[in-house]
Amino acid sequence: MSLLSITALVAAGIGAGLLSTIAGLASLVSYPALLAFGLPPVTANVTNTAGLTASALGSLASTRPELRGTWRRLWPRIAVFAVFGSVGGWLLLASPPGSFERIVPWLIGGASLLLLFRDEIQRYAATKGRSIPHSGPVFFVVLALVATYGGYFGAAAGVILLAWLMLSSTDSLAYNNAEKNMMLGASNLSATLFFLAFGQPHWGAALCIAVGGIIGSFIGPKLLRRMPERPVRILIAIAGLGLAIKLFIDTLG
Template sequence: MGNVRSRPVNTGQATLLFLGGIGSGLTGSMAGLASLVSYPALLAAGIPPIAANVTNTVALLSSAAGSAAGSRRELRGQGRRILRHGVAGVAGGTAGALLLMSTPSDAFERIVPGLIVLGALALLFREPLRAWYARPGRRPPLGVAVFLIAIYGGYFGAAAGVLLLAAMSLAAAEPLAVTNAVKSIVLGFSNVAAAVLYALFAPVHWTAAALLAAGCLIGSWIGPALVRRTPEKPLRVAIAIAALTLAGFLWHTA
C-alpha cells in the first residue's frame, strides 16, 4: 500500500493525468461521465486497479467544486434540495466505500469490466431507461434512488452521474442545466464520504490524485458553460463505445 501511495510519476504520466483530468471534468459536468475518462487515465499511468479507483474518487472532489463554481446561476435557490439529497449521497457513498475496502483485489479486477459495461449501456440506452423508470410502480422514491446510486458511486462510480441525472430529471420539470448542476453537487457529497475513508485506509496515489484533480477543476469549471449550448448525445455515444472497448480489454487481461 505504501509503495502505491508514493510511486513516482514521470513527465509523460503527469501530462496524461492532467489532460485526463480536464477531459474528466468536462465530461463529468456535461454528461455525468467523469470516471469513464479519469479511471482509464489512471490505469494508463500504471496505477493498479483498486489504487486507481480510490485515487479517482479522491481526485473527483475537485470536479464538484469546479461544477459549483461554474453553475452558480443554476444553483440559486437549490440549497434545501441539495442538502436533502446530499444526506442520502453521504450514506450511500460511505456504504459503497466500505464495500470496496472489503472486496479482494482479484475479485475487484474481475468485477470492474462488468461495471464499466453497465455504465456504457446506461449511456447508450439512457432514453429507454428513463422511459422504463418513469412507468407507474417502477420508480422508487428519489431519496432511495439517490442512496442506491451513491452506493454504486462510492464503490466504483463510472456513469453514476448518468444514473443520478436520469433519476433526478424524472422528479423535476426544469431545464437540464439546473438538474445537471444539482446532480454534480449531490454526487460530490457521495464522493466526499467515500474519499474520507479512502484517504485514511486505502492506497490513494496522492501525486496522481493531485494532477488529476487539477485538470478536473479546470474541466468541470468550463463544462457548465458548454452544457448550456452544446448537444451531448455525440459525446455520450463516443465515450460509451470507448468504455465498451476498455471493458473488453480489462476483461481479457483479468
C-alpha cells in the same frame, strides 16, 4: 513523477472535469490515464475518486445560476450521497476483486437507455396514469444505490444519476446536471475521507487529476448552457452505451 506524467495526468483531469460536468463520464478519461500511469486497478480507482472530488468545486463555482434557490431541496439529496458514498468506499476495500465490476456494464447500459428514451418513457407513464417518483422512499432508495455505486467504482455513476434525475423530473438538463455534480461531489468526498483512513491512493497522481478537474469542471457547465438539450442527452447516452460495451468486453478478458 516526471514532468510528462504530471502534464498527462493534469490533461486527463481537465478532460475528466469536462466530461463529468457535461456527461457524467469522467472516469472514461481519468481512470485509464491512471492505469497507464502504472497504478494497479484498485489503487487507480481510489486515486481517481480522490482526484475527482475537486471537480465539485469547479462545478459549484460555474453552476450557481442553476442552483440558486434550490438548496433546500438539494441538501437532503447531498446528505444521502455523503453517507452512502462512504459505504461504497468500504465495499471497494472489503469485497473480492472483480466481484462488483461484472454488473457495472449492465448498470451503465441500462442507465444510458433510460437517458436515451426518457421522453418516450415519460409519455408512456402519462398515458397509463402512472407517475415517475419525484421524491419519497423509492426516489431516495435509488439515490442511495447510485451513491454506493459511485463510492465503490464510480465509472459512469454520473450517467446513471443523470438518467434517474431526468426521468423523475421535468427540470432542464442544465439544472439536473448541476444537481448531479453536487451529489457526486459529496459521494466522492465521503469515499475519499474513508480512503484517507483505510485506502492507499497515490496522492501525487490524485493532485494532478484534481487540478485538471477543477479547470475542466468550471468550463463544462458554461458550455452546457449553450448546447441544445436533446442532442446532448442523446450523445451522453450513446457515450454511456459505448463505455458499457467496453467494460463488458473487459470482463470477458
